[in-house]
Structures are given as C-alpha cells and as structure tokens.
Amino acid sequence: MSEAKRLAGEKAIDYVEDGMIVGVGTGSTVAYFIEALGRIKGRIAGAVSSSEQSTKRLKELGIEVLDANAAGPLKLYVDGADECDPHKRLIKGGGAALTREKIIAEASETFVCIIDPAKQVPVLGRFPLPVEVIPMARSLVARRILALTGGQPVWRDGVVTDNGNWILDVHNLSITDPVAMETELNQIPGVVSVGLFARRPADIVIVGGEPPKVL
Numbered sequence: 001m002s003e004a005k006r007l008a009g010e011k012a013i014d015y016v017e018d019g020m021i022v023g024v025g026t027g028s029t030v031a032y033f034i035e036a037l038g039r040i041k042g043r044i045a046g047a048v049s050s051s052e053q054s055t056k057r058l059k060e061l062g063i064e065v066l067d068a069n070a071a072g073p074l075k076l077y078v079d080g081a082d083e084c085d086p087h088k089r090l091i092k093g094g095g096a097a098l099t100r101e102k103i104i105a106e107a108s109e110t111f112v113c114i115i116d117p118a119k120q121v122p123v124l125g126r127f128p129l130p131v132e133v134i135p136m137a138r139s140l141v142a143r144r145i146l147a148l149t150g151g152q153p154v155w156r157d158g159v160v161t162d163n164g165n166w167i168l169d170v171h172n173l174s175i176t177d178p179v180a181m182e183t184e185l186n187q188i189p190g191v192v193s194v195g196l197f198a199r200r201p202a203d204i205v206i207v208g209g210e211p212p213k214v215l
C-alpha cells in the first residue's frame, strides 16, 4: 500500500510550478510528496503547512515554512484523505490535522488530493468521521451528533490537536448528503471543524498505481 502512496505523492509534483508557495497537508501519503518537494526545493518559494509534523519535515529538508496569513491565497494544496467519493468529496482528519487542512484547502485555488486505491468509496462514512471539538464541549457535541446523525461518537482519548483541542470519531455513518451533514455539524457550538471536505471538495484526485490515475 505504501508503494501506491509513494506513486501518488510523487505524481503530485507535476502540479508544482516555479516560484509557488505550496500548501502541504499531513499524513503518510503526503510524506512522499514532501520528500519529492525537497528534491525540487530550489524551484519553490516555500510552503504553508497543515501540521507540526509536516512543518518539522519541511524544515529538515530546507524548505521555508510560511505563515498562512503572510502567504495569502495559494495556487496549490496537496493533501491525502481517509476516504474519497466519486464526486471528490472527502473524509479527512485521521491524523487529527483537519482544521488546518481545511483552512489551507479553502485558501487554495487547486486542491490536489493524493490517495491509494483503498481510499475510494461509493459513499462516505465507513471511515469514522473526525470532528475537532473545544474540550469543554466534548460531551455536548457527542450528544448532538448522536441525535442528529444516529452515528456513534467516540472520543479519541489521549489525542490533543495542534490547536489544543480534542477529536470525536463518529462511527456507523452512511453519508448520502455530505454537504448537508457538514453544514449541520458545523453549527453545533463547540465544533471547531468537521472532517468532511464536501463544501470544498478536491479539484483533482491522484490515485496511486502503476501508472497513477488522475481523476
């Protein structure tokens, strides 16, 4: 499986243009993209990173990591996903980086999502949906999600996000209307962000393989 991730990550380099500030996601697939970016670092102006983990590796490779506020609108964001449906709508946040990932996706003109074939699903929801919550709202948000969706929220105990918050993973969902669910869950007080990327889906999906498939 990591071979498929490597092929997807390396293919995404095709979308990097000279002088770009590149939005960089988080995870094991993006790790291959970061390594490939390191090999062409002289061609780019820097990166905006979605996590402390990615920031660390980018800096080790000598790539300047810029503040999102200073960088402004980005042309390109490359990130992985936990699930991807045929409309390029995603579940993300398996690595707990969903909020910063969502900010960068929103700031970017083109979101290239890099996945291995196992991430492709007809309907989102087999992968438990991550929701980042303010710690004091954990229990309230869990009750509301149960009532609204019928899904089972499970606290990802011991995990603190880069923003100092907690994660609920919502099990047993079949998300037939991801835009509506994203909108509805976003309204619950205490929700920081929902790991559904449906209102702002990916623009291009690269599925790792020999050769990689570009959707």
Ligand code: 5RP
Pocket: 025, 026, 027, 028, 029, 030, 079, 080, 081, 082, 091, 092, 093, 094, 095, 096, 097, 098, 101
């Ligand atoms: C992190 C994410 C990742 O993109 C997602 O979990 C996929 O990870 P991997 O490439 O390791 O399978 O959303 O919050």
